Amino acid sequence: MRKIIFNPQYDTKCFIDYKRRGGTILDTQFVGKQGLLSELELRAGLTIAQIPTIERKASYLVALEEYISDNQNSMFRKSVQVDSFGVADELLSWRDRLVFAGWNGSITGISEKLDELSAIESHFSTIGDEDRWQRVLVEYSTKPILSNTTIEVHSEKEHLNPIYRHLLDTLSTQGVQIDYFTPQISKPKITVVEFDDLYDAYRWGATMPKEYLMICQNRKAFNNILSSYSEPTISSTLNDSNPSIIQLFKLGLSLFMRPLNIYNLLSYLQVAVNPVPSALRSELKSLLVDEGGFGDQEKGWNAIITNYIASLDLDKRKRNEGRIEDFLSMLSLNEAEIDRKRVLEYAKKLGSWALQRKAIEVDSSINEQLSLLSTFCNAMTKLLTNSKQEKISQQELKMLILAIYAPSSFVGSEAQKGSFNSVNSIENIADSVPKAIWIDCNGSLPVECDYSFLSKQEAQKLKESRVLIWDTTAQLQAAMAGIEYALGQIDEEIILVSSQNHNGEQLSQHPIITKYRKDDVASNPVPNCKSEQKPVTPLPSPQEKYQFAGKVSPRVKESFSSLDMLIKYPLDYALKYLAGLYKRGVAQLGQLERTKGNVAHRVIENLAKECDNNAYQMLQSYADNSDKCVEVATNQVGVILLLEENRIDFENFKRNLKEAVFALCGIIETNNLDIVSLESKLATLMIDEVILDSRMDMLLKNKSGEYIVFDLKWSSGKKQYEQIQDNSALQLAVYQYLCERNLGKVAAVGFYILPKxxxxxxxxxxxxxxxxxxxxxxxxxFDLMLQAMDSYKTRYEELGSGLAIVGEQNIYSDYQLFKAEVR
Structure with a gap:
């Protein structure tokens, strides 16, 4: 005889004692509410294709808008005008909870609100899980279907949802054997362990013996801790996850909005599974990161796309040219309002690409994401197709994106050999277990069906209409009973771990701890419960020095930045320049202040090129066209300044930059200097055939033929002031050294602090x-450059002996003393 073991919580992984059950497990099926529904549909021949939740929401919005267009006095009309998708989402959730309890559109006269929900039903035909339950109830109430099957229920009958009770009673009348299994309730020792922070609890739990069953909800975070202790990880599901492929939906659609969010564009290009060819994306990403914008006309965005297409053979060009147009052309738009048809076409093409890619993809996790991406696109297509507007505002598009897009759950990783046995929830314990740890025992009791949107009168009238509304009090009692039922499956010991905080937020104490802690001993059914404060095993401290093997040879070429890193951060230098271990992963744009500096540099560079390095003409040109100059430079190297959140900062920047350019030109004119070049690159031999090269912001010459170097900085100037005062401004020393070796006498070097x-x-x-x-x-x-070269030699002696020091070192002045201390 086939046995079905049912508990509403058994849809996720359960703890099953396969050894004790032996061969009987082959004829036994553990199911939760979704598993039971699917099994009953299969037996009755009711299985149909499932409509994704997000597409049902879109369909319900269409139904709601159709209803309101015919009923202008609807109580929902004004709310729909403000947030149509949000209102549809909420009303659909009301509708589904009512349908699950046995309500349908024919039940009227309860209230105006519910009568309107009934009226919307005539416009809506897309079924969900709740409708499926009602179909199963109707089908199984008419004839016996299950045969040679026993259903063992791991819950007390009075604590089940009324719908499940009704179904099980119906099956019982049809001859199905229903057994309500009551375990031999044990009295385990209950220990409450408390920590200030949840991560402290995870660190403690990671060091516990593997004989404990681990009950853990945030399995990804716990796995991170297990990995840090070199312990095998448990299986995990990524709940409320935003994997990169499904983010293509909101990232791509956000590119229709203005001002363009360059962070979204960069993220869009970095999604590995992408309709835009990877080689092209790589070049475009590098441009955005290196330049901070779209670059100039000769080597910028459009030139890269044109050259890429030209480099393809005829067949590839035909395949890729249209795709590049489909998925990047929105960047050329500058309208305040957005063409609805263009967005509709994009959503259609992205959804179609997702399905095509899914057909050839072998990775199941990627397939799962592509399916969801297609679902999002279908929902957007449905809503935009139904719209009668030619144009949609940016706010409307944003609301649609946020309404449709939702984080989802995906399979994370399988359990590694030797890891804890684990479950997500204590209610997932299907068989008895000796010991268990509930590592994140915080939060409140769950409510399966929230009917708080009903008034007391509405709930009562629905009950009178034989709709099985489950009272909230009864649900909370059932949730507590479910936990106590699971506690009865633990034979020896259960440790309930409570934490006060997590990521800066205070955590609430779980009601089961309140019930069982020692200071409640008067009403405590388990007198041997006690509280403890556990120590946390610390992670190993970082080393101050690292020893490594292998021969280290000096590089052929050094720049100011690499020389500075070698002297100050030897380990970082060794990893980056000698071992080639760059920080891989997501490319990132520069910080805001650095971006301002890049834009300021580009404005001055563009002015100098336009005015043939004439400072007076530069001043006049900028006075007449400062806004245009900044606009061009910002699009080339500083697009993040155009973001709405940076608007006020950007306006202040433009005013400060204007003063800075005028003052710079004034210094040049007052001192009768000539601009020789900007971004001048010079190189010379430094030590033992090692070339030193660097690029200087502004190279000038006085009337005596002597050279002057300005390094332009967008900063407070505090660091630069102190460097000159301490004679540790290595950047200026390098520039002077290069000029003297390549050009001639240097009269002065300095930092021009633009904001000041x-x-x-x-x-x-x-x-x-x-x-x-x-x-x-x-x-x-003292001669700083000689000190730097001495430091260079000593650092390479240390690296040659296998020593790399961690942390910042400052060894320009009094270097010999420092060298003695290190050795």
């Missing part, structure tokens, strides 16, 4: 009529 409109320098060779120049006296005089 000040030139910081240790040289006095300037006219300072407008007080734009700050001369800083170094505290001590």
């Amino acid at each position: 409109t000040q030139l910081y320098t240790a040289h006095r060779n300037f006219v300072n009529t407008e007080r734009r120049i700050t001369v800083i006296e170094p505290k001590e005089e």
